[in-house]
Amino acid sequence: MPRFGGGPRKRTQRRSKNKTRAKKPDPLMVGGERPRPMYVDYKDVDLLSKLTNRHGRIVGRRKTGCGSVSQHAVTLAIKRARFMALMPYVGD
Numbered sequence: 142m143p144r145f146g147g148g149p150r151k152r153t154q155r156r157s158k159n160k161t162r163a164k165k166p167d168p169l170m171v172g173g174e175r176p177r178p179m180y181v182d183y184k185d186v187d188l189l190s191k192l193t194n195r196h197g198r199i200v201g202r203r204k205t206g207c208g209s210v211s212q213h214a215v216t217l218a219i220k221r222a223r224f225m226a227l228m229p230y231v232g233d
Contacts, residue, residue, distance in 0.1 A: 165206025168192070169215070179210050181218035186227050189219050196232040 168191070169181065181188070192200055192207075192215050199219055202212045222228040 167207055167211055168205065169207065169211045175208070175210065179214045181211075181214045183218040183221040183225065184227065185218075186222060189215070189222055189228060193219060193228070194232070197229050198232075 167175070168188070169176070169179075183189070192205055194200055199216055202209065205212070205215075207215060219228065223230050
């Protein structure tokens with residue numbers, strides 16, 4: 142039965158998708174535990190600037206190592222700090 146793609150199929154080596162990465166520690170954890178309630182101070186500009194890139198954009202969870210709850214708190218704090226003019230909306 143002929144295939145629509147035409148010609149024989151080339152066999153290529155596939156890369157393994159099972160790369161193991163070391164999980165980054167959550168930068169907001171205190172003593173290995175998440176603080177309850179989760180709150181990130183919007184006035185802590187040093188911490189928040191580490192979680193934004195040089196263009197002023199919020200860095201994603203995969204790069205920062207934050208969990209979803211921490212990332213939501215960080216995002217809220219960054220947006221609040223921007224509104225209060227403690228952080229820039231755009232980078233240099």
